[in-house]
Amino acid sequence: MTVTFSAPRLETERLILRAPEIGDQDVHAAFFMSERAKFVGGPTTAERAWRLLALEVGHWVLRGFGRWALEEKATGKFVGIVGNYHPVGFPEDELGWDLFDGATGKGYATEAALAARAYAYDTLGWTTLTSMIDPANTASAAVATRLGAAYDYDFTHEHFGPVQIWRHPGPDTAQRPTYYRSLP
Amino acid sequence: MIEPIGHTTLQIPTFRLDDLTLRAPAMSDLDAYAEFRASDRAKGVGGPNTRVQAEQKLEALIGHWHLHGFGRWMVTETHSDTPLGVVGLMAPCDWPEPEIAWSVFAGAEGKSVAYRAAIFARRYAYEVLGWSTVISCTTPDNHRSQALAQRMGATRDGECHVDDVGRLLIWRHLSAEAV
Known part of the structure; x- marks a missing residue:
């Protein structure tokens, strides 16, 4: 007897959204061990970076949804993590995005988040979504604004401290991605 | 509706050792696991931890199976599915080599849970995996764990x-040939 889980693979115009793999470890650790991870719990140790990658998979298994590794179609490179998340300590269902060095400024977070949000609303049947954003993380707030989300309330996370909760437009009004797949 | 172009699948095998079952960690284990992780019993394994951290570690137990192809099971009482501990194989990033690891929750001691599950993990x-050797690591002051390693026939092999967790003693188990 086995326990089986399955994470869907999604495609957008420039990205593949897929489950994290062991080959992602070095790029993932480089981000979470760097200053750039200061808004998402870093910088951290190699051991904890490993756990942060492994737990993305476990979240899919425990909760039936989770975050995807983003693969840039043009290069095959692992460029970030985006998806639907609700760990212990988060007040509501969350749409989260982390973009690694060299992958920012291209609209990848927005492109992937549109697909993840469509998946949450249209496949999982969710009725609302939030994003937790560090007040100093203006780049992340800009992504949220592009997605049509707006600041809703303040929250104190046990480990991250004071954060803002932004709320996305609901299933009826949220923008959907215009491009889903190139494969027949 | 966004249509997946494929799926990634993970399978974690379940085994039954009479009154003990070794299965994939599940959401229903979170309370028992968080209680263990919050207690002094977790001192030798990176704890004590908050519930937020305990959930992350529970998820990472599962993720380990996907990333490395092996991992640790939740050991439960077969008839009730009560979680008793976490036992299995692990080798996260900075581990010297793959090890057999065991943790037993409060109230589950004295039933040879760790010993029986660890013997199974070695097998x-x-x-199944075709390894020829395997180690276990214990903190220097975790004498109960060291006694278990010795009971399995393991001997000291560096640190x-x-x-x-900090400094760990390495115990080398009987080889595949010697078992």
């Missing part, structure tokens, strides 16, 4: 240091 490593 799984050798017979190592890992970020989360």
Whole structure:
């Protein structure tokens, strides 16, 4: 007897959204061990970076949804993590995005988040979504604004401290991605 | 509706050792696991931890199976599915080599849970995964764990240091040939 889980693979115009793999470890650790991870719990140790990658998979298994590794179609490179998340300590269902060095400024977070949000609303049947954003993380707030989300309330996370909760437009009004797949 | 172009699948095998079952960690284990992780019993394994951290570690137990192809099971009482401990094979990033690891929750001691599950994990490593050797690591002051390693026939083989736990004694188990 086995326990089986399955994470869907999604495609957008420039990205593949897929489950994290062991080959992602070095790029993932480089981000979470760097200053750039200061808004998402870093910088951290190699051991904890490993756990942060492994737990993305476990979240899919425990909760039936989770975050995807983003693969840039043009290069095959692992460029970030985006998806639907609700760990212990988060007040509501969350749409989260982390973009690694060299992958920012291209609209990848927005492109992937549109697909993840469509998946949450249209496949999982969710009725609302939030994003937790560090007040100093203006780049992340800009992504949220592009997605049509707006600041809703303040929250104190046990480990991250004071954060803002932004709320996305609901299933009826949220923008959907215009491009889903190139494969027949 | 967004249509997947494929799926990634993970399978974690379940085994039954009479009154003990070794299965994939599940959401229903979170309370028992968080209680263990919050207690002094977790001192030798990177704890004590908050519930937020305990959930992350529970998820990472599962993720380990996907990333590395082997991992640790939740050991439960077969008839009730009550979680008793976490036992299996692990080798996260800074580990010197793959090890058999065991943690037993409060109230589950004295039933040879760790010993029986660890013997099974050793067999799984050798017979299913085809390994020829395997270690276990214990903190220097975890005498109960050291006694278990010795009871399994393991002997001291150096030390190592890992970020989360600090200094660890390495115990080398009987080889695949010697078992």
